[in-house]
Amino acid sequence: MAVRENSSPSCLYDAVVVGAGIQGSFTAYHLAKRGQKTLLLEQFPLPHTRGSSHGQSRIIRSAYPQDYYVAMMKRAYQLWAELEAEAGTPLQRPTPMLVLGRQQNPEFQSYWQTMQRLDIPHETFTPQALAQKYPEIRPHGGEMAVADLTAGVLYPDKALKAVQEQFRRSGGTVRDGEKVLAILPGSAVTITTNRGEYRAKRLVVTAGPWSSRLLDPLGVQLPLQPLRIHVYYWRAKDSGTRSHVEHLPCFLGINLNQDAHHIYGLPTDEYPGLVKICYHHGSPVEPDRPDQLDRASTVPDLQILQGFVRNYLPGLDPEPAVQEHCLYTNTPDEDFILDRHPRFNNIVIGAGFSGHGFKFAPVVGEILCQLSLGEEPPYNLAHFRISRFPASPKAAL
């Protein structure tokens, strides 16, 4: 195997980041801005559609039931604006997001109370006010809404391109089509790829659905579950009502009709006249074989969504017009993993973004950069620690 660029001390990298999805790309961007000689490795030729960060729309919002996410979003909005200024292009479009639910529902209450307590600009809609403002939406049984007025639609493909470009401008190197096969810990970490070998003072692993492949041999078994998520786009029944589709806000339905489901939607630019509505859960899958689903554990997402469309958005055709897919990597509590390796503190892990990580990527990248530089990020990271999971037997090293 060829040894690349590590035959002299000057070719030792300050940092190597594995995985050029949105989290790894922002981590590399911050490291390079901090003057670190940084290499970003990606297994597939870029851009690609095989992980979690591709596509043309994601929701950005401040509204979360948990204060710690709201605090991180404050910083994320600042950093998104910085990247937009550097790139000279908008990376999001402001669009309010309705949290829909029953007033008595504890999760709905948490969203609402957090918005009030933390002064997130918001507007509350009684069922009557909701019907007036958004007649396309038909809530049931007294369901109401609170709108996060800071929300919007992010443009993921553009964002990924912009952050990687700015990383390169800061002196960083991206090598795509280069898969990391092995990691050997040490004061300088040795990284073996299908093309060669590198050494780095610090390593950040942001490998999305493939994270366990790299981390298990390093003795950290994380409860990460890759899920296949179907992305559905729906059209108005009557083409004359197309403007109704475009008028819809982003929305997040909490246990609507007293079902256990979370369903979300957003107006998008990628298919003019269609609205994207998805089920926030998917079927377990191997990331290299996303088409092989185990029937026994496949979630009936389409039936659930069709029921929702018929009941809540009767102006839409209940047959989806377009179907795509993407991968989530879930933790059991759906909180992220942002931590140092328990034994090797120059190896940092960012994983388990559980289908809601895109909006946080600028601040996640900053946190992973700070952790890898031995700094303590100014957030409560207790919810993101590896130690929150029950200990599992360690692999031999």
Ligand SMILES: Cc1cc2nc3c(=O)[nH]c(=O)nc-3n(C[C@H](O)[C@H](O)[C@H](O)COP(=O)(O)OP(=O)(O)OC[C@H]3O[C@@H](n4cnc5c(N)ncnc54)[C@H](O)[C@@H]3O)c2cc1C
């Ligand atoms: C359908 C869908 C809708 C979503 N909606 C929202 C939303 O509205 N708002 C929101 O905030 N978030 C949303 N998310 C979540 C968000 O997109 C993800 O949290 C985020 O993209 C995760 O990024 P990542 O960098 O961790 O993973 P990825 O994008 O998967 O990146 C990991 C990268 O690592 C590379 N890699 C893996 N192993 C190796 C290796 N051995 N060597 C080299 N490279 C390697 C992979 O090829 C990949 O490119 C959604 C996700 C999906 C799928």
Ligand SMILES: O=C(O)[C@@H]1CCCC=N1
């Ligand atoms: O993160 C988001 O905002 C979206 C909507 C809720 C479910 C997952 N992604």
